[in-house]
Amino acid sequence: MLSDDSWHMLSQLAAASGDEYIVMGGIEEWSDTWVKLPVDMSSEAYLSVLTKGSDQNEDMITLASRVVWMSPSQKWVIYGSRTSEICVIGFNDDVWRESLKSWQPLNDIVLGWVSVIFYTQTIPPDLQEIFQRHYGEKTWRTTDMFLKEVQMVDGYGEDLQGESTCITEMFLWELGKTFKTNDCQAIFFICGDFGEMKLVKTVEEEPDMLCPKHSYEAEIPFDLPAFQKLQSYEKKVMMAGVLEEAMLFVAEQRNWDKVAVAKAFAKMRQKDYKHQFKAWRPKMSPNFKLKAYPLVELDIYSFRLYLVIEDRKKNVIAKGVVAETETFVEDIAYYMDRLEWLSNDEVVIYTIAHKPSYFSLRVNGSSKFVKQQKENDTQ
Known part of the structure; x- marks a missing residue:
């Protein structure tokens, strides 16, 4: 919504409701800022409002954490x-449903969109309940179940699970969040000296600690x-082939x-089994x-986290290594609490430590890791 790509949808919505303009507001605790957007303005003009504001509210819209568009x-x-x-849209007549084809009711697809802001890509149950209570349709219920986890566990007592995480996670990423199974959320593949493939346990049976x-x-x-005996890349190819079969x-x-x-594994081959996201x-x-984001790279022996700064044309301005860890999601998640711009030239990503610490990256490429101490800790 906060891009020029959204203006066509907004202007069409206003035209359909017979409005000559849209009222847009940026809402913050200290102030509210409102502007009128003529329906016939261009997408470039809309972008200018977002990035520069107007004579009365320069930069207020772009800084707002909450934004409202009203008829x-x-x-x-x-x-x-x-x-x-x-974004959530509300309307006073069901006739609008037909003209909102790019919007979704609150369902698993929407919850999937929201889940990407969490590193685990899972919405906390209390937050999901709030979404459902306030925005869910009374008639919306889902009995579908989607695949969320795949693991390759060796039967030899070796560390296959750690080495295969880069492949299993890449497969789930390419498969997407809406792969319906009806009754299964996780699959554990036991890799060993077996004569043939065999499905030995399904959800209908009693669950245990391992399954x-x-x-x-x-x-x-x-x-x-x-x-x-294989090298790293050859190991990836072998694990991907076994997992696909x-x-x-x-x-x-x-x-x-x-x-x-099959399509998911085809995408993996196209990317040469290099999983960055x-x-x-x-x-x-x-x-x-500018925009900044954390970039995660999962490899066979280690996970790496980068902080990246790009311009609006997706040119990389600066990139820094935040951390390199062993192949445990929990380890890399430690360095990914939240991202914040301290100025137009510096962005930081905080760790989840009880004492504030963060990795800082500047537009000029300089970076540093900062560990802060509370006042009572230095006394």
């Missing part, structure tokens, strides 16, 4: 939150001695979407000229 005829209103990175509720367990043939086997057994599985959506600088 002066009171036929619709949109509320946007930068914290949740989501929790809503999960499957399968045995798959895996030549660990041959695997250990195993996933297609389970999909066949449980009548899942095999085409979606933006952990959060980019955050704009106060002057709206």
Whole structure:
């Protein structure tokens, strides 16, 4: 919504409601700022309002953590939150539903959008309950279940799970959050000296500590001695090949979407099994000229976290290594509490430490890790 790409939708919405302009407001605790947006203004003019404000409210819109777009005829209103990175639209007549094809009711797709602001990509239950209570339709219920976790666990007592995390996580990323299974959220593939693939446990059976509720367990043939002789890239290729065969086997057994599985592995091959992703959506600088985001890279022996600054044309202005950890999601998540611009030239990403500490990156490329102490700790 806070980009020129959104203006076409907004102007069409205003035209359909018979309004000659849209009322837009940036809301902060210290002040509210309001502007009128003529329906016939260009997308470039709309972007100018976002980035420069008007004569009376320079930069206020771009700094607002909450933004509202309203129909002066009171036929619709949109509320946007930068914290949740989501917008909610309300209208007074169901006839508007047909003209809002780019919008979704509160469902698993929308919750998937919101989940990307969390490193674990899972919305806390209390926050999800708030969304449902305030924005959910009374008739909306979902009985669908989606695949959220895949692990390759070796039967030899070796560290296959740690080495395979980069492949299993990449597969889930390319597969997406809406792969329906009906009754399964996690699959544990036991890799060992088996003669054939076998689905040994499904959700219908009693869960245990190793195979929790809503999960499957399968045995798959895996030549660990041959695997250990390979170089890193060759190991990725082998693990991806075994995982693809195993996933297609389970999909066949449980009548899942095999085409979606195959497409996910095709994307992995196109990317040469290099898994990099933006952990959060980019955050704009106060002057709206730059954006920053944490970039995570999962490799076979280590995970790396970068802080990246780009301009509006996606040119990388600066990039710094925040941390390199072992292959545990919890380790890399330690360095990813929140991102904040301290000025138009400096952005920081905080750790989850009880004492404030953060990694700082400047536009000129300089970086540093800062550990702060509370006053009573220095006395």
